[in-house]
Amino acid sequence: MTTQKDSNTDETCPAQALLKTLAGKWKPEIFRLALNGPVRFNTLLRQIEGSNKQSLAVALKELEASKLLNKEIVNEKPLHIEYTLSATGQSLIPIFRQLETLQ
Amino acid sequence: MTTQKDSNTDETCPAQALLKTLAGKWKPEIFRLALNGPVRFNTLLRQIEGSNKQSLAVALKELEASKLLNKEIVNEKPLHIEYTLSATGQSLIPIFRQLETLQ
DNA sequence: ACAATTAGTCAGAAAAATATGACTACACAA
């Protein structure tokens, strides 16, 4: 006999996918700051109070892996790295704005 | 000397607030199912594979506490409880629909 | 009276997420 616990395993719901990629203690804050322009590792570490290197590094890596942020080396002095919103990330801006209009 | 890690503690960003209320392993799935109409405890337990009583109970309690779901006793036979989208919950429907249009 | 269905609670265990502190490595300036 098969269990009655089957059928509904969509896992293709975009809202759930987004919630999953932005899940975690620091990802939403990183993403929000990235809405205003490129962000950098040490700057985030100073801006986001209570955060730490390890957790930010993991969060950035995962946001990059899930294609919300792009990582690029900037050849200026001092040489540094910038994380910017990807095209996908930018496509979410209207939704964030819409959420801000909700009371 | 004060630390340079101050200033930016908004915590009034609605997008982040929503991400927080829908954070957790089962809340997004519960919420998504509730979009289609009233949901019930034992039914969710059967529908959401891999879930368990305890976690669903906690998730439902928190979704109710954060005013996304309403809990009501239905006086039919058998007497049972229904969780339905609150007004706030319903206000999020357009955003979920919009996310579904995103590739 | 007994079993099934309803909707949970509770204590403790296991798993996952997050934090700490030490360390690495490159570029550049003094």
Added chain:
DNA sequence: TTGTGTAGTCATATTTTTCTGACTAATTGT
């Protein structure tokens, strides 16, 4: 060559979240 700023890694510890299995309790059907 010593120091500062860049951006991390790594092993371990702590904290938080989630799961398991036993139990409760009211309602309804046989």
